[in-house]
Amino acid sequence: MSGSFSVQYTDAAVVGAGVLGCFAARALAALDIRVTVLEQREDVCTGITRANTGIIYTGCDNRPGSLKARMCVEASRSFDGLCRDLGVRFDRCGSLMLAFGPRAENVLRKKMGFGRANGVEGLRILGRDEVLAMEPRISSEVTAALYAPGTGTIDPWELGIAAYENAKANGVDFRFGQRLVRMEREAGGFLLETDEERIHARTVINCAGLSSDAVREMLEIPAVRIFPTAADYIVLDDTLRGFVKHVIFHEPEEKGKGLTLVPTVDGTLLVGATEREVPAGSRGGTDREGLQALSGLCAKVVPGLPLSEQIRNFSALRPNPYHVVEKGGVWVPADRSVNDFTILSEEGLISLIGIKTPGLGCAEQLGRHCAALAAGFLGNPGPNPRFDPMRRAPVRLHGMPEDARAGVISRDPDYGRIVCLCGDVSLGEIKDAVRRGAVTLDGVKRRTGAGMGRCQSARCMKAVMETLAEGQRIPVEDVMKDGAGSYVLEK
Amino acid sequence: MKIPVTEKTEILVIGGGAAGMAAALAACRNGKQVLLVEHDGELGGILRQCVHRGFGLAAFREDLTGREYAARFVSAVRGSDITVRTGTTVLSLEEEGSGDEDAFPCAEGSGDEDAFPCAEGSGDGCISRFTERSALLSGPEGLYRVSFDQCVLATGCRERNLGSLGLAGTRPAGIFTAGTAQQLMGRGGLCIGRRIVILGCGDFGMIMARQFTLAGLEVVAMIEKMDHPGGLARNRKECLEAFRIPVILRTVVDGILGEGRITGVMARDLQTGRRYEIACDTLVTAVGLIPDRTLCRGLERADGVLPSWLHLCGNCESVHDLVDSVSREAEALGRRL
Structure with a gap:
């Protein structure tokens, strides 16, 4: 195949530009090496990262001694600093894990024990009255709760995009629309082939999300494979800002998933989550029974929650990793799903396979872990003397003090022109998002919030499409919603 | 500040x-x-x-x-x-001062006009200072x-949109509210699709069905949950009847199909419960203001x-x-x- 392309050389190739790939790239950029990221899609954070609750956990859910526990506690402690460096909004609102009976109360005690052993600070088990005083809208049937003051929420795209921008500013070469079709070992490293390029890399960091098992198996025999499940979520309008003040986890008395409520940094309220099987190769989509199950759970846990305020629903894919064995020519799960982060390091190929909760919050730790492994293969290169961990964050007008906002507009009148009425997003912010790499409507939405509110882009779609067309110098008919084939208009 | x-x-x-x-x-x-x-x-x-x-x-x-x-x-x-x-x-x-009526007893309705001769109408300065x-x-x-x-x-x-209906399924391109479709076509001269399903058979939906048909686009069906089209008799006559728009009554859309661009909707007959696919490349919602x-x-x-x-x-x-x-x-x- 593509023998006609000349080979390009890099030290470290990252496959996949989700939040993990972006943080791996950022950590590698701190070394004095060349880093190339191959992403099959047109933008960062379009896979598993795009559907995530955005919860930053404290580490009381993870078994002491596990990699998850160690990274999660470390991430939770350092998250304020990371968000300051990257200019990302972070709300350490705390969480309550609710019990409605003895079985769940046992779970709370177990997690309290995990948390203490892991060194999580501030954990307390609260009685019914204390829970109701903190969150009066919780059902009075509640019997106890585990309070974790360190839990927080972020916007998952904001974090991933910030890591991308910072990695790029530090010299990482991001190649979009580059689907890896072949990889082989060769002298001094690996040859990676996409439909358009051939790249020789000395080490490969596989952050390919749902495809990370397949990418690894281009070189290795199957060991861990991903069997995804899906979760349904409902987004409620920011008219409900303050309905609950903490992240709410509900540990059900009976088998199955409980309710999760997340007050997002945007002021909306996220209601989740179900768990169900998905057909192989599915990109997702919500499920009718799943959504009905959520409203049933809400009626039990937060009976006054007006689900009529919903503005959208979405599904998230959980990339569950399983050790596999061969049976009759098919690779089948050998055991229950692997409970810890799975990081395989095989002669220069480093694979993150099936990283799920708390992977978002641990993205920086995981990235640094990969970079340390990669550095070993690269003969421990020195630090990049020009590395700057600080990102110049984009202007976000909404919530800005009035005098600061007036100053922004006086420097660039485009920031005075409001395009998205629901989210209070200006033309200036949308143009800036396009300059920073948004190439689709959803790319603009993830960067600015335009189209994410109650009217769901009904009022701003035309203006955003025109800005995208102008910024990329393409006809407006070529603007996509979210990736290949998602054209918004007919020619 | x-x-x-x-x-x-x-x-x-x-x-x-x-x-x-x-x-x-x-x-x-x-x-x-x-x-x-x-x-x-x-x-x-x-x-x-x-x-x-x-x-x-x-x-x-x-x-x-x-x-x-x-x-x-x-x-x-x-x-x-x-x-x-x-x-x-x-x-x-x-x-x-609207939230501070105790602190500013001269606000409207405080009944203390004598003690505080600055109630509404008594002088510009005080009112503009406090309210x-x-x-x-x-x-x-x-x-x-x-x-x-x-x-x-x-x-x-503003228009109710698909998001508020709680529909299951994917979220591909090619879904518009009637108002967005009208804006893109009427003010932008842009084409939103070829084969259109319209959800909601009220005035706005009917007017858009006519506009799509006049623009050479195919209205595959209008889907309405009631047992009759809504809206003004004038629009039923001038849009639905005059252009023979197919209307499917007592039916809802309860799923979206397609990745990338929409390929169809899942319709559900409210009387029989039967669910079936309707192929389309565009869905326009006209489900309320x-x-x-x-x-x-x-x-x-x-x-x-x-x-x-x-x-x-x-x-x-x-x-x-x-x-x-x-x-x-x-x-x-x-x-x-």
Whole structure:
């Protein structure tokens, strides 16, 4: 195949530009090496990262001694600093894990024990009255709760995009629309082939999300494979800002998933989550029974929650990793799903396979872990003397003090022109998002919030499409919603 | 830090559509100083994208398109003393001291006029000191605060959309509200698709079915949960019957199909429960309008009543069938100010 392309050389190739790939790239950029990221899609954070609750956990859910526990506690402690460096909004609102009976109360005690052993600070088990005083809208049937003051929420795209921008500013070469079709070992490293390029890399960091098992198996025999499940979520309008003040986890008395409520940094309220099987190769989509199950759970846990305020629903894919064995020519799960982060390091190929909760919050730790492994293969290169961990964050007008906002507009009148009425997003912010790499409507939405509110882009779609067309110098008919084939208009 | 008031007007009209223009014109004729603020780049509101006729039968005894109807008001506004700011958005409305009636016992209704001779009407200085009403505006001139005596909210309505219906399925491209479809086609001259399913058979859906058909697009079906089409008899006759639009009654859409671009919808017959696919490349939703009163948030008194200086008119007061009645009511309101 593509023998006609000349080979390009890099030290470290990252496959996949989700939040993990972006943080791996950022950590590698701190070394004095060349880093190339191959992403099959047109933008960062379009896979598993795009559907995530955005919860930053404290580490009381993870078994002491596990990699998850160690990274999660470390991430939770350092998250304020990371968000300051990257200019990302972070709300350490705390969480309550609710019990409605003895079985769940046992779970709370177990997690309290995990948390203490892991060194999580501030954990307390609260009685019914204390829970109701903190969150009066919780059902009075509640019997106890585990309070974790360190839990927080972020916007998952904001974090991933910030890591991308910072990695790029530090010299990482991001190649979009580059689907890896072949990889082989060769002298001094690996040859990676996409439909358009051939790249020789000395080490490969596989952050390919749902495809990370397949990418690894281009070189290795199957060991861990991903069997995804899906979760349904409902987004409620920011008219409900303050309905609950903490992240709410509900540990059900009976088998199955409980309710999760997340007050997002945007002021909306996220209601989740179900768990169900998905057909192989599915990109997702919500499920009718799943959504009905959520409203049933809400009626039990937060009976006054007006689900009529919903503005959208979405599904998230959980990339569950399983050790596999061969049976009759098919690779089948050998055991229950692997409970810890799975990081395989095989002669220069480093694979993150099936990283799920708390992977978002641990993205920086995981990235640094990969970079340390990669550095070993690269003969421990020195630090990049020009590395700057600080990102110049984009202007976000909404919530800005009035005098600061007036100053922004006086420097660039485009920031005075409001395009998205629901989210209070200006033309200036949308143009800036396009300059920073948004190439689709959803790319603009993830960067600015335009189209994410109650009217769901009904009022701003035309203006955003025109800005995208102008910024990329393409006809407006070529603007996509979210990736290949998602054209918004007919020619 | 808050920025200070740098401009004053007697009447602030928010929204330069049918309601806002009529209210502003009447208030101006009544000798008031009027500032008319429009979010969009031009006056006219939703009328600008209405290329069909049926406007002005009552107001002008003529059958006009929405654009023609709007143009008459736009030229009247432009010829008047009304100050117009287009491309300008009101971010918030506030009343200083409104939440502090105990601290400022001279506020309206305190009943202490003797002790505090500064109650409303007794002197400008005290009122403006304690109950100054102002709006924060963002536009090409910058961010600035305007104080006013009375405010007309004429922000129209927004459309219910698929998100609020709680439908299961994927979220591909090719799904539009009727208003967005109308805006893209009517004002942008753009083509939204070829084979269209319309969800909701009310006036807006029927008018768009006609517009799609006239533009050479195929309306595969209109899907309506009731057992009869909604809307005006006129539209049933002139849109559905005249263009033989297929309507599927007692049916809902309860799933979206397709990745990338929409490939179909899952319809469910409410009587039999049967679910079946309808192939299409575009879904247009016309499932209701919601008065847009976002700016009223936080201004309601404890009993839910809006302050006396804030007047709703047009579709943000209630959704109207005919623009002629919007103009008439707004004009009456403007005269009273």
